[in-house]
Amino acid sequence: MKLLIAIVQDEDAGELMQKLTRPGFQFTKLATTGGFLRAGNTTLIMGLEDERLQESLDCIENICKSRKQLITPPIMGGAGEVYLSYPMEVTIGGATVFVLDMEQLIKI
Amino acid sequence: MKLLIAIVQDEDAGELMQKLTRPGFQFTKLATTGGFLRAGNTTLIMGLEDERLQESLDCIENICKSRKQLITPPIMGGAGEVYLSYPMEVTIGGATVFVLDMEQLIKI
Amino acid sequence: MKLLIAIVQDEDAGELMQKLTRPGFQFTKLATTGGFLRAGNTTLIMGLEDERLQESLDCIENICKSRKQLITPPIMGGAGEVYLSYPMEVTIGGATVFVLDMEQLIKI
Ligand SMILES: Nc1ncnc2c1ncn2[C@@H]1O[C@@H]2COP(=O)(O)O[C@H]3[C@@H](O)[C@H](n4cnc5c(N)ncnc54)O[C@@H]3COP(=O)(O)O[C@H]2[C@H]1O
Numbered sequence A, B, C: 001m002k003l004l005i006a007i008v009q010d011e012d013a014g015e016l017m018q019k020l021t022r023p024g025f026q027f028t029k030l031a032t033t034g035g036f037l038r039a040g041n042t043t044l045i046m047g048l049e050d051e052r053l054q055e056s057l058d059c060i061e062n063i064c065k066s067r068k069q070l071i072t073p074p075i076m077g078g079a080g081e082v083y084l085s086y087p088m089e090v091t092i093g094g095a096t097v098f099v100l101d102m103e104q105l106i107k108i
């Protein structure tokens, strides 16, 4: 069994959930926040059989798109001052997926 | 060491947390959402020693009960239309538990 | 690759996120709740290369501090009564960190 943890953009989450549900994938949704941009995103945790791993990754790749975002990050000065740096463009990927080996999936 | 991720129904969460606390289990609670029913549920993450695994599963089995729920799922049509299907009964299990091997549990 | 799950106190979360971002660590933040004190805390999930594990633990140790908290836990009586016990002091550690082996980290 595998445990997938997929961090996706909120804009793709709804469509991804529909795409995964139809072929019978089961998953749980967490409302999370990106560590760098501090913006809300969506994390799906999904337990699945080894043989369905590629199929689930295909769903994610099919739906989740890279996007660019312009940010003006504050620069934290030494004594608590904050400076504004130049605007910079950040690319947020379609999805970041962690694949872990799962010893047991128990339904109680 | 093992990492347990237990997805349980909100109705059982409070009682389960009390049941786990008394014998000294430690855990962290996440407010999550079921991917299919889109209803709120509770996920507990629990690091524990291998020898206490069965005891924790017994607590979960003792408290968490299966429930039936009637839903009328929308059917998404091809061009964005939404149709109402017949009401259907879904069984939500007491708990879904993932058991993962944990390399280290570090207290800082 | 490793997956780190670090449960830290809210008071340290902001500073820890800055400390981790500067050397290029990437992580996702979850708003969580401690199972015992039922108070809000912060969980960071971080996928990283094996060779950077110690560096990330050093960041956490550097920022996250133990704190004491006085609580008066309710005692749940047999038939639903609640009694107040004596105030007791609980030490909340700087951080609880789970280290798991991650099979794959996939960027889509
Ligand atoms: N320390 C840093 N220095 C400079 N630039 C940085 C950076 N951390 C992130 N970025 C950039 O900002 C984008 C958004 O990151 P954020 O942390 O908000 O949101 C992230 C985070 O929530 C999650 N994520 C990505 N890699 C992760 C990892 N190794 N562990 C945990 N979460 C991760 O996926 C979201 C999208 O990540 P993605 O890599 O596509 O896109 C990232 C990356 O292009």
Ligand SMILES: Nc1ncnc2c1ncn2[C@@H]1O[C@@H]2COP(=O)(O)O[C@H]3[C@@H](O)[C@H](n4cnc5c(N)ncnc54)O[C@@H]3COP(=O)(O)O[C@H]2[C@H]1O
Pocket: A020, A021, A022, A023, A024, A025, A026, A027, A028, A029, A045, A046, A047, A048, B007, B033, B034, B035, B036, B037, B038, B039, B041, B090, B091, B092, B093, B094, B095, B096
């Ligand atoms: N392999 C897995 N990975 C991650 N999380 C998992 C999981 N298996 C179960 N869960 C979590 O546990 C909740 C209860 O699942 P259960 O299978 O008992 O009860 C399920 C099942 O009877 C049914 N169901 C779920 N997904 C379905 C699907 N794709 N097609 C048809 N029925 C589905 O609806 C009930 C509620 O599902 P919901 O998704 O709202 O809520 C799920 C989900 O949050």
Ligand SMILES: Nc1ncnc2c1ncn2[C@@H]1O[C@@H]2COP(=O)(O)O[C@H]3[C@@H](O)[C@H](n4cnc5c(N)ncnc54)O[C@@H]3COP(=O)(O)O[C@H]2[C@H]1O
Pocket: B020, B021, B022, B023, B024, B025, B026, B027, B028, B029, B045, B046, B047, B048, C007, C033, C034, C035, C036, C037, C038, C039, C041, C090, C091, C092, C093, C094, C095, C096
């Ligand atoms: N093995 C594990 N698995 C999952 N999450 C874990 C964990 N160990 C710790 N945590 C998380 O880290 C927080 C701080 O735990 P710590 O052990 O430093 O500090 C703990 C500990 O000193 C004490 N405590 C926790 N559970 C206890 C229990 N069952 N009986 C007596 N004292 C307990 O209360 C403090 C706050 O606990 P709280 O549960 O509110 O919050 C916990 C919990 O969210």
